[in-house]
Amino acid sequence: MTKGARQYGGLPADQRRSERRDQLLNAAFEVMAVDGAGGLTIRNVAKEAGLSTRFVYESFTDLDDLVGAAFELAFRQLSNTVGDAAATAPQDRRAKVTAVLEAMVDFFLDAPAKGKLLSTKGYGHPAVAERRLARSEDVSRAFGGILRQLVPDREADDPAIDLTARFLVGAFGDTITAWIEQSLPYPRDKFIHDNVELFLGTITALARL
Template sequence: MSPRKAAALRDGGRSLREHLIATAERLMAERGAAGLTVRAIAREAGVADGVLYNHFADKEELLACALRARVRAVESGLGDLPEPGAGTVEAGLRAFVAYGMALHAGILPVFAGLAGQPAVLARFAGGPVPGLDWRDRLLAYLKAERDLGRLAPDARVEAAARMIVGVCHEPVMSALASVPPPDPPAPAPAPAPGAAGPDDAGLDDLVAAVLHGLGRR
């Protein structure tokens, strides 16, 4: 191992590949992803430019790995999701929606910065995609609440989950399509089950639409 590579790894037991991913992820968080170069990543990581190509096929692979790490970092600060049967269904659903909105608001700047690099986004989508756990847990939560009798036995929970996921995806998709999105809420931990969340009329309206529908009663 060269002295420069050794210096880059003095801070812990990470492999050099892990160190490079962590460095690129930090630069994405601090400076954004637009214009992020191999040279900038290498200098920040304390290695020669060519070292990156010993661990990644190309720049796009490294940035896709860093993007996954960024999404996981945002997820890690959002707190726990509610369990079925805890508190009210309305409070639980509100917590899931708040979590999803905060997650997508947190990752929006990075995705927007990569809008001009479709190869990176394709690499990201081609591997394990963080954020799916929230989507899968949302659907599982709605199914469990239906099984517990706290939702109607014929509740169309799959459609409800798709609607919620779509609302949370909207800011990211609008940014990638260069369409000005609605102002997203600032990233914040999801409220605990049964606790009041932020005063957000849009979030409350979405929860009410999911729980009570749109038809006349």
Template sequence: MATTSRSYGGIPIEQRRARRRAALLDAALEIIGTSGFAKLTVTGLCTQAKLSERYYYESFSDLDTVFSELFDRIVDEIGRAVVTAFMAPAPDIRAKTRAAIAAAIDLIADDPRKARIATVEAQLHPALLTRRAEVMRSFANIMMAVCAEEIGADIVETAGTQAEFAATHLLGGLWETTNSWLSGTLPISRETLITNSTTQFLLTATHRTGIPLP
């Protein structure tokens, strides 16, 4: 097959670039997730990804951008897992809520690299402070949207700003509680963490909506 500026070996240039970018982010996951952002260098990143440095500069302007995009990738993965779990068939809202919380906790707990990046390194990196706040607001909006679909949009709208406050407060609490559990300062089982978090979410939802939830 002939090679053109748009294709090599039958693979379009955009797809090859996307693969190289993904390989660099995978390499960043390994380096930051095991050794911390302070150990991330362009040379080390390219060596880990088995790519020349020119491909790094093809995709990224600096290492902060690498970290920010890696953080976003992990957050997007968590968001998809949570929504998928919540929207799956379940007997009641408790089961749905529990499945969503378990999906988030399992995802980062099962990969210590993602756990370190999401709960430790992201808090230490100044460039991600604003992004973390944006992510929390985004997750709060997702949480309100799925709740609206489950219990009724009118009920969520009636709660007004209190609904957004409650969602943000609960998610922030879950984030920090999970961080404490992962670090070992909260000595409970994963099952207890998920169960207690589910109960806390439902208690708050009952209080704000006035609807008794199981």
């Protein structure tokens, strides 16, 4: 242990702060899941975490900082989940697209508050507006990488691949938002099947661009 570092309950202070930060982020998701965006306040998050509000301000500047951190955490978790699915799926076009969409859909089902926070229209907090725009660029680039594997006959820098990736990511973002908000009355398996067909049809159309 570094000289001068203090321990509480057998844990270094830095580790306790890190654990409290994680505890508060998880509490924020719980509050959103139960009370929606309107219920997300410093006081409610602290209460859900079983902590004093002073610990919120120890980890976050304000509510915007907390919400922004929650968004980034949810995005990393979704990215890791989808990335693992894409990496382990067979190179077959249908299998790869199905694995990616299944991973995304199941993430949204298992963690609806995180899904709403990440979705284009499901959560309009200003603290995540710029982050959502930046991360949508990240998602488009990532899916562009998957497309390049699925259409190896195209040049890697073909702008039509980026166009198709943006088209699919943008369309699916709006579609899954509507679905988790129950504007589209689809059961899970049918939702995945129909979206896979739309993705495959669009990828096939890429050959004509």
